Amino acid sequence: MAHHGLIASYLDELRANLPRTTDLDDVLAEVEDHLREVVAAHVRCGMDEQTAERHALGQFGSAEIVTRAFAAAQRGGIAMPTPVTRFAGLAAMIGGTSIIVVFGLASISQLDVGGTGRWFAPVATASFLLALVGLVGLHMRHRAIYSSLGRVGRWLIPFGVIGLIVSIATWFVIGGIVAQVMIAVGLVLVGIDVWGAGVMDRRALALVGISIPAVLVVAAFGTGQFDWATIASIVGFAGLGSGFAWLGHGLWREPARASAPPTAAV
Amino acid sequence: MTPEALKGHLDLLLLAVLTDGPTHGYAIINELRTRSGDTFDLPEGTVYPALHRLQRAGYVTSTWTTANGRRRRVYTLTDRGSAAFATERRAWQEFATSVQQVLGGRPWPTTA
Numbered sequence: 399m400a401h402h403g404l405i406a407s408y409l410d411e412l413r414a415n416l417p418r419t420t421d422l423d424d425v426l427a428e429v430e431d432h433l434r435e436v437v438a439a440h441v442r443c444g445m446d447e448q449t450a451e452r453h454a455l456g457q458f459g460s461a462e463i464v465t466r467a468f469a470a471a472q473r474g475g476i477a478m479p480t481p482v483t484r485f486a487g488l489a490a491m492i493g494g495t496s497i498i499v500v501f502g503l504a505s506i507s508q509l510d511v512g513g514t515g516r517w518f519a520p521v522a523t524a525s526f527l528l529a530l531v532g533l534v535g536l537h538m539r540h541r542a543i544y545s546s547l548g549r550v551g552r553w554l555i556p557f558g559v560i561g562l563i564v565s566i567a568t569w570f571v572i573g574g575i576v577a578q579v580m581i582a583v584g585l586v587l588v589g590i591d592v593w594g595a596g597v598m599d600r601r602a603l604a605l606v607g608i609s610i611p612a613v614l615v616v617a618a619f620g621t622g623q624f625d626w627a628t629i630a631s632i633v634g635f636a637g638l639g640s641g642f643a644w645l646g647h648g649l650w651r652e653p654a655r656a657s658a659p660p661t662a663a664v
Numbered sequence: 665m666t667p668e669a670l671k672g673h674l675d676l677l678l679l680a681v682l683t684d685g686p687t688h689g690y691a692i693i694n695e696l697r698t699r700s701g702d703t704f705d706l707p708e709g710t711v712y713p714a715l716h717r718l719q720r721a722g723y724v725t726s727t728w729t730t731a732n733g734r735r736r737r738v739y740t741l742t743d744r745g746s747a748a749f750a751t752e753r754r755a756w757q758e759f760a761t762s763v764q765q766v767l768g769g770r771p772w773p774t775t776a
Contacts, residue, residue, distance in 0.1 A: 459707025
């Protein structure tokens with residue numbers, strides 16, 4: 399009795415993640431036909447069936463890469479990771495970590511950011527710039543999955559980040575609040591699309607999503623005293639920074655090749 | 665050749681393989697690999713979205729058959745696809761010739 403667990407699992411994964419506009423049954427039938435043919439060819443070369451299935455799936459590409467290829471074919475985007483996207487992932491990791499440290503220290507110490515805390519503005523700016531680089535990389539990798547909601551969100555985020563940087567630099571408090579709202583709304587809209595497509599770690603997305611309200615609360619109600627708003631600030635920015643770093647790590651560690659060609663069994 | 669280098673030319677290569685006659689995806693990929701001397705190495709699953717894109721563009725059509733008890737999609741080059749292939753091949757040959765001339769170090773033609 400042939401073992402078809404690996405291919406069946408792979409097809410299930412594709413079914414769950416392929417773009418909704420894809421004709422799923424036809425695509426999966428075509429993919430299965432391909433994989434079975436490859437398995438048969440490897441078996442004819444002397445490979446056992448289970449090994450042949452693993453090799454066939456390795457040659458075909460991970461479900462993630464194939465999903466992105468289908469999405470990219472429909473809307474544009476990068477199906478394969480590149481050095482640029484991996485660098486963006488690294489930037490997001492550094493930026494996210496820096497956000498945690500910078501805003502955490504500022505909240506805990508009730509920093510006089512206009513006086514002794516002059517380091518706050520440039521370091522916070524640099525942190526958000528790195529996070530923005532990471533977001534650009536994530537956008538390059540995953541823009542193929544955006545619906546109209548996501549396309550609106552992807553414009554709100556960079557304008558919000560620029561506004562936030564300017565507000566931090568000029569101590570324009572209201573501008574900072576508006577900018578944070580823009581970023582938050584943009585992240586939510588993009589997050590809805592990305593969550594549905596399943597192309598990023600949903601736990602990291604959830605962390606960012608949960609953190610956004612905390613950050614907004616601080617922006618709206620922060621008094622500068624060590625109170626519940628400060629605690630929310632610590633939690634919010636820690637979550638936001640962690641989420642960015644987590645997403646950046648996922649982007650950074652993507653291999654350049656989805657698979658290595660198997661050696662033929664003679 | 666890296667997948668990124670191949671990406672921009674995949675459509676042309678797929679059309680080239682289909683000029684030989686109708687065939688299914690696995691055979692197309694094998695033919696591509698054979699003709700390139702195993703140079704073109706990319707995840708096989710990424711070829712199918714390209715084939716579907718060519719179908720949406722009207723360059724190929726597909727029909728379903730049955731093989732080994734499974735549904736099999738067979739792709740056929742259309743007249744429009746054949747014309748597009750001829751145009752793209754001509755453009756590629758001109759481009760390749762120009763690049764080779766530059767790489768070959770031949771002098772620019774002068775107006776003197």
